[in-house]
Amino acid sequence: MQPSNFDLFAEHEPEQQPRREQIGEQSWLLRGFALGVIDQLLPALNTVLAEAPLRHMVTPGGFSMSVGTSSCGELGWITDRSGYRYSSVDPLSGLPWPRMPSVFAELAHAAAEAAGFAAFDADSCLINRYVPGAKMSLHQDKDENAYSAPIVSLSLGLPAMFLFGGFKRRDKQQKIPLLHGDMVVWGGVDRLRFHGVLPIKQGRHPRLGEQRINLTFRVAG
Structure with a gap:
């Protein structure tokens, strides 16, 4: 099992001006x-992972x-x-499962609202x-009971190349670089698009070290 602790006292990430980019309808x-x-989110994440440690399913x-x-x-998805x-x-x-920290819920709500949901x-x-070399194959998020709510995804740590495809696995995919603090929201007519992550490249993030953390918020019940 991989350790879950992050170095919360490392240097802060450089300033980045938030902006919105449309990647689908x-x-x-x-x-x-x-x-x-970030300074509220990372300690809350550590608390969750101390209660429900990471595992390779x-x-x-x-x-x-x-x-x-x-x-x-x-x-929780299993x-x-x-x-x-x-x-x-x-x-x-x-x-x-641990309760969802309020900073998680509020951030997900705000991101969805910013995307029109x-x-x-x-x-x-x-x-x-994700550690270097880890990936996520193309898939659809379709284990939820309904698809009326969007998917809200947050990237932390090492950069990732996000694949955002169509409604069939063989459809052409966009390759979208994701950085620490970026969020992606897709829903409505785009809710069942295939998506995935290419293998994470070697690197070291100043706050999270040699890893990428992805939080994906859903309405599952």
């Missing part, structure tokens, strides 16, 4: 949107995921040999930890 890249709350096909995962909120699903209980501890109240936050 109802999809937006919010550059630097989370930078203003196994897919229905029997493959161990290259990313370490955890969750917080009312529901995978094992029986399939993909949401659960109110952390299978590692047998206890409910009002009244977004996430009940699930999936936490993925």
Whole structure:
């Protein structure tokens, strides 16, 4: 299992002016949107991961995921040999997932609103930890009970190349570089677009070290 602690006392990231870039009909890249709350967000993340440590889950096909995962909120996403699903209980501890920190919920709500989706109240936050070489294959987020709410994604730490495709796996994909503090929101007609992450390149972020953390907020129940 990978350690979850971050160096919260390292030098701060350079100033980055938030800006909004449209990447689909109802999809937006919010550059630097989370930078203003990083000092509140990282300690809250450490608290969640102390209660629900990262683990490498196994897919229905029997493959161990290259990313370490955890969750917080009312529901957590899990995978094992029986399939993909949401659960109110952390299978590692047998206890409910940690409560979603208020800074998480408020940031996700604000990002969704900035992208044109009002009244977004996430009940699930999936936490993925990427080390250099880890990736996420193209997939659709379709394990939720309804698709009326958008997906809200936050990048922390090392840069990533985000693949944002169409509605079929073979459709052409945009390659979008994501930096620390960037957020992506997609919903409405774009809700079921395929997306993924290319293997993370070697590097060291001044605050998070040799890792990328991705928080994905959803309405799952």
